[in-house]
Amino acid sequence: MSNKTWDDIWNELVSNPNIKTEYNNAFLLNMFQKICSKMSKEEEYHRFVLHLFLQTKDTLSVTKSLIARECSYTLSDEEAIIVREWFDAYRKKKSKRAPISKSLKKELTDKQQGFCASCGQELGTDWSKIHVDHIIPWVLVGDELKNNYQVLCDTCNECKSSKTDFIFKSMINLA
Ligand SMILES: [Zn+2]
Numbered sequence: 734m735s736n737k738t739w740d741d742i743w744n745e746l747v748s749n750p751n752i753k754t755e756y757n758n759a760f761l762l763n764m765f766q767k768i769c770s771k772m773s774k775e776e777e778y779h780r781f782v783l784h785l786f787l788q789t790k791d792t793l794s795v796t797k798s799l800i801a802r803e804c805s806y807t808l809s810d811e812e813a814i815i816v817r818e819w820f821d822a823y824r825k826k827k828s829k830r831a832p833i834s835k836s837l838k839k840e841l842t843d844k845q846q847g848f849c850a851s852c853g854q855e856l857g858t859d860w861s862k863i864h865v866d867h868i869i870p871w872v873l874v875g876d877e878l879k880n881n882y883q884v885l886c887d888t889c890n891e892c893k894s895s896k897t898d899f900i901f902k903s904m905i906n907l908a
Pocket residue numbers: 849850851852853854885886887888889890
């Protein structure tokens with residue numbers, strides 16, 4: 734096997750569909766986070782945003798115009814649907830975390846076929862070492878999103894290593 738050059742690794746990385754999806758979501762999340770953080774700091778802005786969502790049924794347009802205004806980015810319809818769901822969750826979220834049931838942990842572990850969502854290692858059978866993680870942080874969307882949970886292994890939960898990290902490391906044989 735011949736050694737890879739940095740260009741080979743880079744090309745492999747940017748053509749990986751998992752990486753593309755992950756970066757697109759991270760990009761959307763960054764913009765959403767920027768607006769949430771402004772809302773939490775500026776009471777007037779917070780009221781302004783809530784008012785925008787309340788005064789119309791066309792919440793997709795509200796989502797697009799908020800992102801365009803704060804981030805100078807035009808969301809596609811598909812992207813706006815994702816971000817709108819986050820805004821809905823933000824508006825509905827409770828002040829306390831919902832308890833994580835053992836059955837949810839089990840259900841997620843089954844769904845992921847027993848592998849960590851981030852690094853792909855086997856999770857094993859010690860439930861205390863399997864951690865339920867909010868994919869979109871709890872502080873932003875609470876427990877309002879249905880498919881916002883994943884299970885992580887002990888290591889990933891501690892170091893919060895990302896899927897990108899893992900794909901990259903496995904490409905250069907570090908994982
Ligand atoms: Zn892991």
